[in-house]
Amino acid sequence: DMNQIVQELEKATKEIDNFVKALPPAEQEEFNRIVQQVEQKMSQTDPAVLERFLTNQMSPEELDQFLGNVFE
Numbered sequence: 001d002m003n004q005i006v007q008e009l010e011k012a013t014k015e016i017d018n019f020v021k022a023l024p025p026a027e028q029e030e031f032n033r034i035v036q037q038v039e040q041k042m043s044q045t046d047p048a049v050l051e052r053f054l055t056n057q058m059s060p061e062e063l064d065q066f067l068g069n070v071f072e
Helices: 002-022 025-043 047-054 060-070
Strands: none
Touching: 002 025, 025 060, 047 060
């Protein structure tokens, strides 16, 4: 059910926000820097590859390679 998924995402977002707000300022900056890097990598990723990632259709090897590229 889409409503349940949206509610779960909203809850997760609030939990992440609370976590980040509890970090010291320098760690908040580092967290935000990493998030920006990941967003940039994801926006440059082939949509077909991104869809395979989001729908959990990657083999363990593909997943390792994908995550390695995103978090290099």
